[in-house]
Amino acid sequence: MKILVSLFAFALTLALTSPSLAEEGHGGGGHENLPEKMNALFPQPAEKPEKHDVPAKPELSAPAYFSEVAGDKTALTWKAVPGADEYHVQVATDPNFKWLVANEYHHKTTSFDVTGLEAGKHYFWRVAAVKSNNWSTFRKSFFATSMFATPAAK
Structure with missing residues (x-):
């Protein structure tokens, strides 16, 4: 019985949070081009081959x-x-x-x-x-x- 209740709670949590997770991935979070933005904030030192x-x-x-x-x-x-x-x-x-x-x-x-x-x-x-x-x-x-x-x- 405990296992059944745990599975039901997990399924309910997943059902309630999946629409909000899907919305985050579609541009709502402002994370486009994040690597480029971070590299602009912290530029890498110039390479010196010698x-x-x-x-x-x-x-x-x-x-x-x-x-x-x-x-x-x-x-x-x-x-x-x-x-x-x-x-x-x-x-x-x-x-x-x-x-x-x-x-x-x-x-x-x-x-x-x-x-x-x-x-x-x-x-x-x-x-x-x-x-x-x-x-x-x-x-x-x-x-x-x-x-x-x-x-x-x-």
Whole structure:
């Protein structure tokens, strides 16, 4: 019995509201061209295609891959990347870059001095080019990675 009463109430509600719903859809609500009206109120920013360009991967210069570096410091160098205004430089003692010796996010030049190197270790370094104003898409290129070693102490 409860189900029958519920169905009757639902049918009565539907019958009473369907004419008013039908009238709303026929221009009575003033919703014609609503997307165009909303876009006129909130214009979209102008598209800048150069902001979608991802910087190229840097080309590392020195020290050469798997070369030996004498002393407790060295200069890491790479070629400038067109469009990049800074670089992310990392130096670590493991190839996964978990044990960082240096981590410079906003380096402006194409060389980086590493100091405090220990004898008899391998050092891994990598550089990524960054477009600092490129917040709408990728700001950073892929890392270019290399490594060098320090000779064992005698």
